[in-house]
Each structure stands twice: as C-alpha cells, then as structure tokens.
Amino acid sequence: MKNKLFIGGLAWASSEDSLRSAVGSYGELEEVRIITDRDTGRSRGFGFVTFVDEEAAAKCKEELDGTELDGRNIRVDYPRERENRGGGGGGGYRSNRSW
Secondary structure (H helix, E strand, C coil), X not given: CCCEEEEECCCCCCCHHHHHHHHHHHCCEEEEXXXXXXXXXXXXXXXXXXXXXXXXXXXXXXXXXXCEECCEECEEECCCCCCCCCCCCCCCCCCCCCC
C-alpha cells in the first residue's frame, strides 16, 4: 500500500484539518487521521494520510519530510507493518489464600 503515509512529530495542537491542508495540494485524499489517546482524547503526535494515487503520496513524502507544520518539524514516511504484540492479558481471579 504505497498510497498511505505515516506523519510523525505532529504538534499537540495539530488537527486533521491542518494536516489535510498541508497534504491536500499533492493529490486527492481518501483519509486523514490523527491518532488520539483512547483515555484523554489528546493527540499522540502522529497520524496517517491515504492518497487515492501512489504518485501523489510519493511526491508528498519527498517534499514534506522534515518540513514544519504547526511549529514542529514533521517526519513523513511509508508506515511500517505493526508488530504482533501477542494476545491480550490473561486476567482472572487470583487469591492470596493458600489452601
């Protein structure tokens, strides 16, 4: 999937609208998403943009990597595959009793 880009180093104040403005001139966008903390709703400082066209994504990566957005230098790259972090936690009741 060479039409999806990782955008790292985003300012806490960056919004999906400001990110869309920064990358929209490179081509038609399918999706713009800033990842937020599930508990606080605050930005985690990175996001993803998906272009309709691979060439637009390549040009965006080449030209925007290392530039400034909302006061911070951003990193633009192709996303890496997520590592398999294993299954969920076990859990279950554990008593201190020794029978």
